[in-house]
Amino acid sequence: MTHSEENYIKAIFHLANAGIEVISTNALAEKMETKPSSVTDMMRRLSEKGLVHYKKYQGVSLTSLGTITALSIIRKHRLWEVFLVEKLGFTWDEVHEIAEQLEHIKSEKLIDKLDELLNFPKFDPHGDPIPGKNGEFMEHDNQLLSQLPIGSAALCVGVKDSSAVFLRFLDKNSIALGNKMKILEKEEFDNSLRILIDEKELHISQQIASNLYVKKIEL
């Protein structure tokens, strides 16, 4: 498999996982930052290799082989991200780009050893689950902070948007994974929240709140 093919497979997986049931040529083209005609071409090729189900005008989906492939690439991506943060001291907003390159390195043994070096982590620096060696993939059933009722307490466990801009915004406001937070007030007008995070009070917009995954805790 070429890098490009791997990137398409990964993109299809991510779109499907984001709940989009029928993945259109245009949607995939946008995700891949390429033209629809290029996508059509690639879908034909991936279909011939048995990685996707593709019928003209009908959208595309991964075969089981395609899914296994996607999971293996995502596993590599996320393990490398952990490595970069844990072992090399990168910040969580710096690792994605480099992992995009490292995820294409071919060596089963390498990734197994890396997994071991990192002590078999279950989540990457952004709180995303790391698929297992045999494709076990545990979808997290986390809620978004924006969905919690007023008064509830929760642990911050992940980010939905993991763009560098958003991550640096979180850093600036001392919001990190593992933080305990409590919703004090919700502004009706714009759905912004007043929250208590690690003893400090903070006002955050709806847009922020709907990009933070949390896990409810009892008081």
Added chain:
Amino acid sequence: MTHSEENYIKAIFHLANAGIEVISTNALAEKMETKPSSVTDMMRRLSEKGLVHYKKYQGVSLTSLGTITALSIIRKHRLWEVFLVEKLGFTWDEVHEIAEQLEHIKSEKLIDKLDELLNFPKFDPHGDPIPGKNGEFMEHDNQLLSQLPIGSAALCVGVKDSSAVFLRFLDKNSIALGNKMKILEKEEFDNSLRILIDEKELHISQQIASNLYVKKIEL
């Protein structure tokens, strides 16, 4: 720069470093396991990018930009090899192939952090020097075991041939970098050697002896 371009640059560097003064299209084709016509094509491209000096029928050589590029790739290759052995527990015969992939990862910061994690190693697992961040490259002036006179003692510091077959042969015979060896006898007929290595006596062929770099020591 593409992977392929980087591989050509590296190959030219290695040929030049092996003492070949005029690097022919054929020599490069053989090293790259490709056809001479492909080499001609690539030389034109690299020449346009200012990485090599190339005139039709005249052979090729690296420009100073080309040399800097080559050293940076070799630095990455060798640092990754150290990482694979020191941090992931790979054996020295397994790392080259993976490093061939890793050497193309683009991130200055990554390689600096890796260097730091590894404690700024000066040599890779095969005893080859690691170029510095700013292209400092210390050629080692080591002799080959086959060149030493009878009776001399030396430290094994590197391998000339670093193919997996040769490395595994060395493992099998407990020859490792750092070993102290002494030449007991040289067979006139085939130039094979009887040596003392870490208290044990061993008989090795001329072919082996001429692929081991040593550093003479006084008794």
Added chain:
DNA sequence: ACAAATTTTTAGTTTTGTCTAAATATTTTA
């Protein structure tokens, strides 16, 4: 020095992955 052998380059193809422009198919809307 000139023919033969060898090396190198050129010309023309292939594959991958991209693009634009044009043609079709599908979906929306009135």
Added chain:
DNA sequence: TAAAATATTTAGACAAAACTAAAAATTTGT
């Protein structure tokens, strides 16, 4: 339900990196 809008595919081109076959240049051998 037919026209308009939108989505998708097809057709044709291009660049990178490879190949084969043929032409041209260089080197070697007598």
